[in-house]
Amino acid sequence: MVEKSASLQEGDAAPQTRIQRAKRRQILEAGLTVFSEAGFRGATLDRIAGEAGLSKPNLLYYYPSKEAIYEALLRDLLATWLHPLQAIDPKGEPVEEILAYVERKLQMSRDFPRESRLFANEIVQGAPRIMPALEGELRDLVDTLAKVIKGWIAAGRLAPVDPHHLLFSVWSLTQHYADFDVQVRAVLNEDDPFPGAEIHLDTLFRRLLTP
Amino acid sequence: MVEKSASLQEGDAAPQTRIQRAKRRQILEAGLTVFSEAGFRGATLDRIAGEAGLSKPNLLYYYPSKEAIYEALLRDLLATWLHPLQAIDPKGEPVEEILAYVERKLQMSRDFPRESRLFANEIVQGAPRIMPALEGELRDLVDTLAKVIKGWIAAGRLAPVDPHHLLFSVWSLTQHYADFDVQVRAVLNEDDPFPGAEIHLDTLFRRLLTP
DNA sequence: CGTTCTTTTGACCGATTGGTCAAATCGGAA
DNA sequence: TTCCGATTTGACCAATCGGTCAAAAGAACG
Numbered sequence: 348m349v350e351k352s353a354s355l356q357e358g359d360a361a362p363q364t365r366i367q368r369a370k371r372r373q374i375l376e377a378g379l380t381v382f383s384e385a386g387f388r389g390a391t392l393d394r395i396a397g398e399a400g401l402s403k404p405n406l407l408y409y410y411p412s413k414e415a416i417y418e419a420l421l422r423d424l425l426a427t428w429l430h431p432l433q434a435i436d437p438k439g440e441p442v443e444e445i446l447a448y449v450e451r452k453l454q455m456s457r458d459f460p461r462e463s464r465l466f467a468n469e470i471v472q473g474a475p476r477i478m479p480a481l482e483g484e485l486r487d488l489v490d491t492l493a494k495v496i497k498g499w500i501a502a503g504r505l506a507p508v509d510p511h512h513l514l515f516s517v518w519s520l521t522q523h524y525a526d527f528d529v530q531v532r533a534v535l536n537e538d539d540p541f542p543g544a545e546i547h548l549d550t551l552f553r554r555l556l557t558p
Numbered sequence: 559m560v561e562k563s564a565s566l567q568e569g570d571a572a573p574q575t576r577i578q579r580a581k582r583r584q585i586l587e588a589g590l591t592v593f594s595e596a597g598f599r600g601a602t603l604d605r606i607a608g609e610a611g612l613s614k615p616n617l618l619y620y621y622p623s624k625e626a627i628y629e630a631l632l633r634d635l636l637a638t639w640l641h642p643l644q645a646i647d648p649k650g651e652p653v654e655e656i657l658a659y660v661e662r663k664l665q666m667s668r669d670f671p672r673e674s675r676l677f678a679n680e681i682v683q684g685a686p687r688i689m690p691a692l693e694g695e696l697r698d699l700v701d702t703l704a705k706v707i708k709g710w711i712a713a714g715r716l717a718p719v720d721p722h723h724l725l726f727s728v729w730s731l732t733q734h735y736a737d738f739d740v741q742v743r744a745v746l747n748e749d750d751p752f753p754g755a756e757i758h759l760d761t762l763f764r765r766l767l768t769p
Numbered sequence: 770c771g772t773t774c775t776t777t778t779g780a781c782c783g784a785t786t787g788g789t790c791a792a793a794t795c796g797g798a799a
Numbered sequence: 800t801t802c803c804g805a806t807t808t809g810a811c812c813a814a815t816c817g818g819t820c821a822a823a824a825g826a827a828c829g
Contacts, residue, residue: 389599474740481744512758523730529685533692547723554765
């Protein structure tokens with residue numbers, strides 16, 4: 348147990364005790380709550396520290412700055428957020444593959460609304476810190492999938508649609524229920540919008556995509 | 559030239575000279591730019607003042623506080639924002655009425671992206687200042703239109719869809735192109751996403767709604 | 770017990786922010 | 800011109816913010 352902490356950033360191995368890992372998780376959990384509610388600039392270290400049950404200097408002992416917490420969150424969550432997209436199977440039945448993707452995304456809006464709002468805040472304000480990932484990882488993933496969709500359409504197994512705009516539609520329709528939750532609930536009569544949303548989106552995409 | 563204007567605002571009479579009105583418009587214009595980029599908390603009076611070409615105390619001579627500017631903006635823009643909805647004609651041809659509404663909303667995303675982002679910022683962060691309007695004006699408008707749509711469906715002139723979720727779909731799909739503009743452009747190959755978006759959304763809603 | 774490393778904290782700092790105020794300046798009517 | 804209200808501004812203030820630091824408090828181990 349000599350080299351306790353060499354370089355604790357990404358890239359290198361980051362040897363951490365179980366306590367350190369637990370505290371960092373606490374901090375990221377608190378950061379997720381606060382950043383998703385208030386955006387980067389609206390969040391304060393005091394609130395994050397309070398939410399995590401730590402003092403402000405103690406929080407800064409584990410993460411060197413507010414930015415470090417925010418960027419750690421963005422980095423960690425991007426993979427999770429993109430996962431449903433990667434799970435689409437090019438060998439599957441096209442319409443059902445996309446409908447399943449829509450349902451997975453909708454489930455994420457229901458189960459992880461903070462994550463959705465974190466990205467929404469970031470992107471609405473110009474994506475100042477996640478732009479590289481958008482133009483890199485995301486774009487590559489999207490381009491790959493666009494080709495798959497084009498193949499499906501060429502084979503007559505999917506109604507002709509612009510693949511990119513199809514993906515935008517999936518994102519906006521599903522994430523709307525997390526990001527604009529308060530508006531949805533203010534306008535809707537029911538308490539839980541998701542049962543209705545699931546049926547609606549299934550219908551919508553089925554009609555759009557069935558050849 | 560005493561009583562220039564009687565009561566153009568809500569509440570009390572607010573007599574204003576032409577100069578006052580012009581400066582206030584400058585300030586609201588600058589405020590729209592800054593608030594839509596940074597959200598309420600991210601915006602600073604200095605930036606708004608700079609954008610408006612005024613000193614900070616001078617700005618505060620026309621509006622008593624940062625909140626006052628922000629709320630004036632929200633209040634003034636809500637009507638504009640809701641206008642395309644009110645323009646739906648219950649006596650019209652159902653599918654075409656809704657398609658026209660979609661196109662109007664998409665045009666607004668293209669022509670007034672700042673306004674769209676202003677609301678997006680507000681709502682993503684819990685709509686702390688516009689909630690009453692959501693539960694009042696907006697909800698009433700939506701409920702009225704929901705009945706019209708239900709009537710259309712009952713008459714077999716529109717495919718059966720949940721009216722509320724239909725409206726959510728219109729909002730999310732159209733506003734996405736304004737609010738998540740940077741993401742759309744980062745992923746897309748074209749420069750201007752709107753021509754493609756218009757075709758796509760027309761197809762999408764036509765297939766969804768045609769009985 | 771003492772020693773050494775890790776963790777926690779109170780006190781503090783400089784920068785920024787929203788907002789105030791008194792004084793200066795402007796602009797038009799007489 | 801003079802006068803008077805409307806407008807503009809530099810100087811300033813209190814609160815808040817992100818972040819530092821030295822010292823205290825634990826923990827681990829012999």
